[in-house]
Amino acid sequence: MMGTIRAGAIIACLVLGLLFTLVSTVGVLRLPDIYSRAHTASQADTLGAGFAITGVVLSLGVQAPTIKAVLLLVFIFVTNPTAAHAITRSADEEGIEAWTVDDDRSDVDLAADAETGGENA
Amino acid sequence: MSSKRILVPVSETSTLRETVGYAVKEALDGARSDDPGLVRFVWICSPQTDTVTDEQKEAGEEILSRASLWATEDAGDHEAELTVETAILGESEYIFSPSDVAALLEEEVAASDIDRIVLDPEYDPGIGAPLLRPLEVELAQRTNVTVDEAPVERATRRVPLLRQTSAAGVGVLFGTAFVFYQILNGAFTLFDLVTGTMSATIVAVTLARVSLNRRPDSGMPVRIVRGIIYIPYLLYEIIAANLVVSAVILNPRLPIDPRMTRVRADVVGPLPTTTLANSITLTPGTLTVRVRGQHLVVHTLIPWARDGLFDGSLERAVRFVFYGRGSMAIPSPKERGDTEVLQPPTEEDGAASTDPQTQEDTTGGAE
Structure with missing residues (x-):
């Protein structure tokens, strides 16, 4: 009985992890510019990897490697925002203007902007 | 052409005396009593906690009064041709990068009509990062005043990589290293405890001076x-x-x-x-x-x-x-x-986007 519940919880965690990774992928494809995409790209790391590692922790149970899995999560939670910040900061330094709803640039313009470093923005 | 108006950021360094002398000499060069030269000493606070402590402020005021005393001394007979001012900057702001320091100095340049900045070669307002080179670059980008380093006799000592440490610092590092070793190892046998103690000791003793930014305190x-x-x-x-x-x-x-x-x-x-x-x-x-x-x-x-x-x-x-x-x-x-x-959200916001000409071109190209 306990085994079944645990297996169920593990499967649920993995499915949720996959779901959030999927959402993150859809977001990267759908959202307009580098800043909005950075928001959703980090979702795959935080909850996607988070749930996957929670699944690993559940399947390992209480033993020494479990602590390593938790440490893994800690490092992801420290490095993920740092990377997102580094990417958007360099975009900001390149002078790339963030897209807003008032903005009538199309995605083609945004791509051109990204190539020229926002010089014609 | 107005007389030389020089801004000198000061901090507690071994080359401060010579920097003051240089700045005064430069300010007096070409100054007349009806058109005096100006040396403005500024001290930048770098609060590490919520507010600037009185101790920090006193230290700053002490440095500033010493600098202005030296300046008057150096002016000697030409005292009438020199104005000395002092100011404390950045009390209400948290300063942590060379560009923050440069922004403060930029405001000063505009406010006091400064046309030259003289930097102490060892200048360091204590923000915890090597500063001089990036500060010179930032200032050159932001202002159009001359920025130069005071020529000093003493060999310049660069910011030390090694910091002071304490028993508590070594202890904290030892504990962290030991626990991390045991977690990665995961067995907790006598052998692991002994090897863990040994490697944690080596790490703590050799690296305590580079790995902790500040001393561990009771909090x-x-x-x-x-x-x-x-x-x-x-x-x-x-x-x-x-x-x-x-x-x-x-x-x-x-x-x-x-x-x-x-x-x-x-x-x-x-x-x-x-x-x-x-x-x-x-x-x-x-x-x-x-x-x-x-x-x-x-x-x-x-x-x-x-x-x-x-x-x-x-x-x-x-x-x-x-x-x-x-x-x-x-x-x-x-x-x-x-x-x-x-x-x-305004109507004009779209004006920040590409100009109509380029936009038409790119859209046209895509179709």
């Missing part, structure tokens, strides 16, 4: 415990924000409204600011793009996330971790007026 265990309390709260915020943002992404009918905003966060110091900025970025919907002093430039994806940011719940939680429970009861950034939407 550290309390902050660690409060940090552990903070983690579940942060996880809750992350999950809630993830669900809202996921809904916006998956449902085409829910619109996004991305805007760049700026928030002046009421936390001070490298670690609290990093914690807050990282927590903001970890929460989907808000993303820290830049940190300028206490100002965080945050990109927000949806109005819900923007309101959450302006309500400052994460800011309050970070204040709880570093300053204790009493510090939580502050008004939200919105109530303090510390928030600003950098891309307000």
Whole structure:
């Protein structure tokens, strides 16, 4: 009985992890510019990897490697925002203007902007 | 041509005396009694805690009065041809990068009509980073005044990599290294305890002087415990924000409204600011793009996330971790007026985009 519940919880965690990774992928494809995409790209790391590692922790149970899995999560939670910040900061330094709803640039313009470093923005 | 007006940022260095002498000599060069030269000494506070302590201010005032005394001494008979001013800068702001220092000096240049900045070759306002070279570059970009280093006799000593350490510093590092060793090892046998002790000792003794930025104080265990309390709260915020943002992404009918905003966060110091900025970025919907002093430039994806940011719940939680429970009861950034939407929803906002000509061209090319 306990085994079944645990297996169920593990499967649920993995499915949720996959779901959030999927959402993150859809977001990267759908959202307009580098800043909005950075928001959703980090979702795959935080909850996607988070749930996957929670699944690993559940399947390992209480033993020494479990602590390593938790440490893994800690490092992801420290490095993920740092990377997102580094990417958007360099975009900001390149002078790339963030897209807003008032903005009538199309995605083609945004791509051109990204190539020229926002010089014609 | 006005007389030389020179700005000299000062800090406690071995080359300060010579720098003052050089600045005075340069200011007097070409000065007349009806058109006196000016030397303005400024001292930049770098508060590491919530407010500038009186001790810090006294130290600054002490340096400034010493510098102006030296300047009068050096002027000698030409005292009438020289004006000496002093000022303390940056009391209300958290200064932590060369560009912050440069911004402060830039304001001074504009306010006092300065036409030259003389830098002490060992100048270091104590912001915890090697500063001189990046500061010179920043100043050259921001201002059109001459920036030069005072020529000094003494060999320049660069910022030391090694810092002072203490028994507590070694102890903290030993504990961290030992626990980490045991976790990675996972067996806890006598052999592992002995080898762990040995390697942790080596690490602690050799690296204590480079790996800790400041001495561990008595408040550290309390902050660690409060940090552990903070983690579940942060996880809750992350999950809630993830669900809202996921809904916006998956449902085409829910619109996004991305805007760049700026928030002046009421936390001070490298670690609290990093914690807050990282927590903001970890929460989907808000993303820290830049940190300028206490100002965080945050990109927000949806109005819900923007309101959450302006309500400052994460800011309050970070204040709880570093300053204790009493510090939580502050008004939200919105109530303090510390928030600003950098891309307000106006009709003119589109003017910031590509000019019509290029836009037509690129759209045409795509079709």
